[in-house]
Amino acid sequence: MARATERAIVVGGGVAGPVAAMALQRAGIEATVHEAHPAPAGDVGAWLGVQVNGLDALAAVGAEDAVRAAAFPTPVIEFRNAAGRVLGELPTGDPAGARPAGVSLRRSELYRALHDEAVDRGVEVRHRSRLVSAEDTGDGVTAVFDDGHTETADLLVGADGVRSTVRTLVDPGAPAPRFVPVLTTAGYSEHTPADAEPGRLTMVFGRRGFGGYLAAPDGRTWWFATPPLTREPPAAEVAATTDLQWRARLYDLFRGDRSPLVALVEATPGPLRGWTTYDVPSLPRWHRGRTVLIGDAAHATAPGAGQGSSLAMEDAVVLARCLRDLPAADALRTFEALRRPRAERMVAQGFAASSAEAPPAVGRLVRDLVMPVVLRLRDPRAWGRAHRVEWDVPVPVPVG
Secondary structure, rough: OOOOOOEEEEEEEOOHHHHHHHHHHHHEEEEEEEEOOOOOOOOOOOOOEOOHHHHHHHOOOOOHHHHOOOOOOEOOOEEEEOOOOOEEEEEEEHHHHHOEEEEEEEHHHHHHHHHHHHHHHHOOEEEOOEEEEEEOOOOEEEEEOOOEEEEOOEEEOOOOOOOOOOHHHHOOOOOOEEEEEEEEEEEEEEEOOOOOOOOOEEEEOOOOOEEEEOOOOOOOEEEEEEOOOOOOHHHHHHHHOOOOHHHHHHHHHOOOOOOHHHHHOOOOOOOOOEEEEEEEEOOOOEEEEEEEEEEEHHOOOOOHOOOOOHHHHHHHHHHHHHHHOOOHHHHHHHHHHHHHHHHHHHHHHHHHHHHHHOOOHHHHHHHHHHHHHHHHHHOOOOOHHHHOOOOOOOOOOOOO
């Protein structure tokens, strides 16, 4: 069967975009990545985990080693309450034992690793190239960028994040991203807690807020905090929050808890910055004509899921498989059918986790009693990590 898709435009150069370009390339489809920002970068202070299912997706296109080289293994997630008591722990490895652990790395390093790997393979990445509009021609798409440049291809892939421009082209009436009722901030501390163990991510359920820390191989301790909110603050208000105000807020949030979070913040070079968080629970459609959404553009998750980047990697590889094996229209329908249930379940899990990180006193008591039992009996996140991407397995022709 002659391939219906030979060339693609990928909008977004974060995680999903470069992986999509590499996966499409492996499927025999040329792809150009357009990124609005000037260079690979990430939020100052931000770090994240790539789970074993994300690493499996990278392995399917030969890109796993590039990310592992920029990261370090994080085999265990430990949970503690405000009194310092360990409530339980979870492994980050594949439940089937095929992959031993997830990894942690700076967001900027993940972007750079994927960008460099794509460029090394001959993928063209155009920076300062912001999409402004696109026209579906029936058998292709013509995209217009803010510098006046136009480009035509068989497919347009929207990998442009939670504030996706491509999403508005697929569905002008799509619901806006949903506010998750927490702020997020993070940093790299010169302080190392006495009980910190490299590779062990410790989550702390404080009395008034949630946070966590991870000892890194470079001797510093990476940390994060998610102060709860009762209202969505204006973006300008968050941007105007000073380093001193952030430190005061975090001190008030964690003082009195038996955790090292206050000491970690105090030993972190400034300035501290934070950001609001949004997810995308469910869209009426992920594709229209020759345009399709992947990653955060289709299903952004709250931090509580811990799977945002990994889901994006899975999307990119599954989309390429579908386009390799099916005509474009069937490929996009099949891609959405394969990915939507898993992604929406993960978004729901992330929102529930992020919204329940600082319950009232009765809720804390119940959690501290129930959580150790639950974690001993089962791993509630194993289903997410168990997912595998089988590159060599043909995608079945859809029925109907």
